[in-house]
Amino acid sequence: MRKPSQSSAPGSSTMAAMEVEDKQRRGPTPCCGKVGLKRGPWTSEEDEVLASFxxxxxxxxxxxxxxxxxxxxxxxxxxxxWMNYLRPSIKHGPIAPDEEDLILRLHRxxxxxxxxxxxxxxxxxxxxxxNYWNTHLSKKLVGQGIDPRTHKPLATSVADAIHQPVPPQPYRNPNPSTIPSTAPTRAEDTQKNFSDRPNLQQNDDGDGWKNNECAVDRPLDQEGGNYDAREDGGIGIEYYTDDIFSSFLDSLINDDIFQPEHNNVIDDENNNDNSRSNNSDGSNQRMVPAPYAYTAPSVPAYELGTFWEDDLMAQTGIEEDVHEQFADHAGKY
DNA sequence: AAAAACGGCAACCGCCAAGTG
DNA sequence: GCACTTGGCGGTTGCCGTTTT
Known part of the structure; x- marks a missing residue:
């Protein structure tokens, strides 16, 4: 049985009743309540058993x-x-300044x-x-007078929050019917786009970053070869559009559009590392250059979902359909 | 030196979407 | 179409080490 919920939404008595009803209908929730199952921190023995298995x-x-x-x-x-700790491709150790910079850009x-x-x-x-965001970056931004949710100056954000309590909405498609029917789901965002793409992950162009190559690679499904099992050999429309989205993201991340509001002051730590090409683990995976330091901007911040996207489109030359792809990828909350 | 407060992070929780029979 | 399983996500909790009082 599930542990009694400590974080149920308001009106949890109703929620609890629904939960009980749900369980009666569908049986116990998987994984969560079996008596005798161990919880808490994993031991090295358990890690070894799991990893080898x-x-x-x-x-x-x-x-x-x-x-x-x-x-x-x-x-x-x-x-x-396994996903968060044991996978061999996982990088352990502190977040490097260039990684931090990238997190900031991407969160924005x-x-x-x-x-x-x-x-x-x-x-x-x-x-x-x-975790890094919640424990380090959000505090850092607050310390610099920036609302970590909206990436706008705190004073403005407070005012905005009154009228617009919703977190950043990257894009609202005025014409939803134009969204391609192949639009990936939230789950596919990461599955298809970045991980389940052995053809990309295995390329050897020396630029493992640019082609969606997530170093947190996932082993091929050894049982059914489910990865990329489509009839067209994996060069379907989803892949095509995902590539576009991916390169679009890359262009966004690398684009100087972020600079006007953030180039006034450069973080000390970033100052020391901006020109660096290697990652903290010594690899040569390309990381995005880091001109993006968080300080209170001297000019009004670009607002997500507004004119900055037009600016991006103009700069990157990405057409409307790609814009929609981006909206669908990034706009689901 | 001891207690309290704080901070970081691994782990858990609830929910959701997709897949399957 | 329904019931159910599975995998995945974001939010939250709580343990534990460190710092402060």
């Missing part, structure tokens, strides 16, 4: 994995441990889309980035 059997079937592997954990916990573009942001930062997980 996944290496041997591949990812997937998380629900039955604990039993097969002989672990007293719920499948969800196993998946989380995407909001709290941690998985999307993580997909653009080699070796980092969404959980890690989320």
């Amino acid at each position: 996944v290496r041997r059997e591949g990812e997937g079937r998380w629900r039955t994995l604990p039993k097969r592997a002989g672990l007293l954990r719920c499948g969800k916990s196993c998946r989380l441990r 573009l995407l909001g709290n889309r941690w998985s999307l942001i993580a997909g653009r930062i080699p070796g980092r997980t969404d959980n890690e980035i989320k």
